[in-house]
Structures are given as C-alpha cells and as structure tokens.
Amino acid sequence: MTAPTVLAADRLELGEGIRWTDGRAVLTDILTGRLLAAPADPGAPLALITRLPCPLGAVAPVEGSPGHWIAAAGTGICRIDPAGGVDWIARPEDGAPVAMRMNDGVADPHGRFWAGSMAYDTTEDAGSLYRLDREGRVTRVLRNVTIPNGPAFTADGTVMYLADSARGIIRRYPVDPVGGDPGTPEPFVTLGSGSPDGMTTDIEGCLWTAVWGTGQVHRYRPDGSLDRIVDLPAGQPAGLCLGGPDGRTLLVTSAHIGLPVPSPLDGAVFAVRVDVPGVPAAPYRPAVPAVPASADRADTP
Template sequence: MPDLDTPAAVWVAADHELGEGPRWVDGRLVYTDILAGRLLEVPDPARPAARELLCLDVPLGAVAPVEGRPGHWIAAAGPGLALLGPDGRTEWLARPEEGGATAMRMNDGVCDPQGRFWAGSMAYDCTPGAGSLYRVDRDGSVHRVLTGLTIANGPAFSADGRVMYVADSAAGLILRCTLSGDGSLLDREEFARTGAACSPDGMTVDTEGRLWVAVWGGSAVHRYAPDGTLDATVRLPVPQPTSVCLPPSGGLLLVTTARIGLTGDAGWSGSVLAVPVDAAGTEAMAYRGA
C-alpha cells in the first residue's frame, strides 16, 4: 500500500466549519459549507478563490446541477430534498426527515449517470442507525433505499451507474451496492473498512474505476482498486478531510476539509486543498428531472 508522495497545498484559503460536497460543474468547483447553509464556487481555477452563490437558512449537504437550467440545483438540504433557484428560492420535493423524535438533517449527495439524485441523512447527535439513503427519481418522487445507517456518506457511482459505493462513516464501513436499471437495490456487500480510529467520508470514482475516499480523523485520502484493495494513500496536513473531487482535466485531487470540533490553531483545516495526482474524474452528473 504505497503512499502517494505528493505534498498538499492550500487551493482555496478559508475557514469553513464543515466544507463538503465538492463537484466539478461547467469548468469550476462547486462545494458547500454544510452547517452554514452556504453554496460556494471557485469560478476561475487558474486563480482559485471562493465566492458565495447561495445561502440557505437550513444546513446544505450537497448539490447537483439541473440539466438544461443553468443556476438551478437539486439539493440535500435541511430535513429533505429540494430544487434551488438562482435566487435561493426553494421548492421542496420531500422532507422525509422532518418532525421525528430524533433531530435529523441531510448530508452528502450526488447524481448517478442516469440523472437520478441520491443523498444520505444523519441525526444531529449521530444516533446509531437513524440515517437513511434516499433516491430522487427523474419524476421528482423520493424513495428510501437504505435504512439503519448512522452517518450516510457518499455515494459514488461506476461509469455505467450499476455499482454504487456508500459509506456509513460511524461504522468505518464502505458498502458496494449493485443496482438495477431503475435504481432498485439488487444486493450489497462490504467493500472496505477504514478502521475504528477514522471514518470514510465523501468519495468519488476516477476514470479508471478506482474509488477515492476522504478519511475523516485519518488525515488522509484512500484510493481503492475496484476489488476493494487499498492501493494508495494520500497523506494530508489536516485531521478532518471531508470529501474529494478529481477534475476532468486530470492531474489534481481537490479536498474539502472541516474546522468543526478543533481548538487552537487549526492550520489549514477549513480550506480546500490540492494534491497533484495521476488521475482524472468527470464533470458532475446532472439531475435530469421532468
């Protein structure tokens, strides 16, 4: 298991409490600061600096672009799934985590190659087993696909959309799920474990089918071969990397990070880091809703 001997650097200097959900959209990085409800972009990768696109009055876990509607997003936000307009107008598709005995919020989310949006949930107090994974179909209907998760993270998809990786961060577990053409879950199996001292967080699949996973508490990004073998580790100078993005042009790994829970000098935590790597990803898949 070699380390990728490439030092990280600050790409966007920031103090985000919980930076997350980095996606490459129309030639720029888009990401969130979850608990602040902020959607941010880096419009010029040659001179990286973040600017705010939207700010909601609820936590904003992750977004995906809506096909054919520039400036519109589908979002995992607050207790549910919503469509967001350029002015921040929110059209709720469903709020399945609202009103329960346990206070819940949505977490990470992404679209699959078929244009459906998937997002996970978690309890604010990390109640074991309270989280779920949801799928938003192209007709706007919302379906609970997995239950019994504690902190649902990811997911990430193979190029054909038939394999989905999803993490239960609190369990240190990454699942590999096989999907039918309509997005139904056919089976699931353990793909990898990070160990008890650290947690798999946001993830992405590169153009060679390898899974890159931010490891919260591990100061690292893990790269897994398609058979689940941990084949490389990227060491980072921050304790809480949250998610990863591989731009389509290749050669760069972008990592969001968090300052939440840290005291004293948190160093680069809260910034977006960049690491030279020999890998490439794809543009973020769009939601192809009616």
C-alpha cells in the same frame, strides 16, 4: 502526484459536497448552509453562490437549467434557482423521533439524485438513503445508516458505494440501471482508523475516499485493496472530487468543527494533481413532465 496546495483563503466549519461542474469546483459548508465556488486566484476567498437558512449537504446541477441545483438540505431535497429561491420537493425527515438533517448527496450517471440523512447527535441507525427519480418521486431506499456519506457510482451506474462513517465501513451495492433499486450489499472496505467520508470514482473504476480523523485520502482498487494514500495538512478531510480541465486534480474539502485548537489549514480546500482522471459531476436530469410524489420503500435493513 504532487504535494497538496491550498485552493482558497477561507477555512470552512464543515466543508463537504465538492463537485466539478461547468468548469469550476462548487462545494458546501454544511452547517452554515452556504453553496460556494472555488476562486480562480488561490489567495482569494471562496465565492458565495447562495445561502440557505438550513444545513446544505450537497448539490447536483440540473441538466438544461443553468444556475439551478438539486440539493440535499434541511430535512429533505429541494431545488434551488439562480436567485437562491428554494422549492421543496420532499422533506421526509420532518417529524422524525430525533432531530435530523441531510448530509452528502450526488447524481448518478442515469440522472437520479441520491442523498443521505443523519441525526444531529449521530443517533445510531437513525439515518436513511433517499433517491429522487427523474420523474420527481422521492423514495427512501435504505434505512439503518448512522452517518451516510457518498454515495459514489461506477461509470455505468450499476454499482454504488456508500459509506457508513460511524461504523468505518464502505459497502458496495449492485444497482438496477432501470429502476434504480439497490440490491444486496457486500462489505468493500473497513477502515482500521478514521472514518470514510466523501467519495468519488475515477475512469479506472477505483474509489477515492476522504478519511476523517486521519488527514488522509485513500484510493482503493475495485477489489478493495488499498492502492495509495494522499497525506494532507488537515486532520478532518471530508469531501472530494476529481476535476480541473483534464480531470486529474483531486479536490478535497476539510473541516475545523470539533477541534479544540484547529491548525492553520484545518477547514481549507486542497488540490492535488493525480495520474488518473475522473469525470465531471453528473447532473440531475428531470423527466418531462415531472410528477412530484413521495414514497417510503425502505425494506432493506
């Protein structure tokens, strides 16, 4: 494992949602609504892909449609085209009792897209987890999450890890591979300090998580034991993925939001070489024909 290097000249307000796809790293600066790409030259700024007039939490590429993205944005889930046009699939958090926004999200190995919501003021239990099926249906599958981050999936898509950052806990859920419904969760890791944030898995089935407030990234074995800690020169690591040509580059976003006196590297994007590779970001795989609809099936506490 190498020392962290800085990937671009920019400093992000709330860097999140980093994914390795199509041979490059893409990421979001949530509250500015920007989708960005890491530059080939580490001294160059991040390249703007598009900017939305609302918060942008995370994206997944759309299989078979280059330049198209499924996004957790604003109060719901949308499709972004190569020109930056937005087609809203569902906005389930419109009209919520408190002001809400989407946060992190990811596509699973079966081609579905999952995204969490949270209150701007982090109202306890206001958040939910939503699933966009391949057929275009958006379903609320979990309620009563305060700040959902992740999720992350095992390679076969039958296990989902979801962080509730405000509670310092990562839970592990069995997932029905056919219908995509999550089963009864079990606690996986509870942190003594800091908050679990963005997550990803590697080919050994270990879970990596950024730990907000500690300047660290942790790797956990499948049994929940801590395998290693990566120290970063930024206090608020937020999103991460494994990428690079061989999948062995740990890419980590960070944030300077809320810091009274940010350090020079708060908000930077970092790269660290590791031993065990991950896999490129899974795409959203739309079924043909798509039948847009929405549902609310959040029966799980």
